[in-house]
């Protein structure tokens with residue numbers, strides 16, 4: 001497989017973390033593509049909402065502005081694996097769950113309710 005070189009790793013100096021960071025990015029992208037179908041969100045009339053792929057933050061650390069889309073597990077078996085792994089990784093994820101929406105907070109506390 002050809003590695004995805006997604007980012008700019010050199011400004012004045014080269015990044016010594018390039019292999020760790022790029023491999024992490026590749027693994028995360030592959031997991032997401034394995035697990036989910038990515039499709040457009042629909043508007044009230046049922047038409048797909050187009051995503052502006054050029055709408056980005058500006059500055060040194062760039063990234064896309066918030067956008068809506070649909071992530072659907074590709075099969076029921078994959079949905080099962082995703083839910084199980086999400087629960088098992090709860091202690092690790094919890095450390096990073098500091099800016100969740102109300103909806104996400106509720107989902108997290110409900111989904112982990114039976115293990116605490």
Ligand code: HEM
Nearest residue numbers: 007008009010011012013014015016017018020021022025
């Ligand atoms: C998406 C992740 C990352 C991106 C996009 C990135 C990008 C960059 C860029 C552009 C520079 C050069 C900055 C300059 O010239 O002023 C840099 C420097 C550096 N990066 Fe990264 N990096 C990432 C992850 C990491 C990781 C995971 C580590 C360590 C494990 C790391 C350690 C460093 C260090 C120590 C420097 C300074 C090198 C020096 O001054 O000689 N980076 N990074």
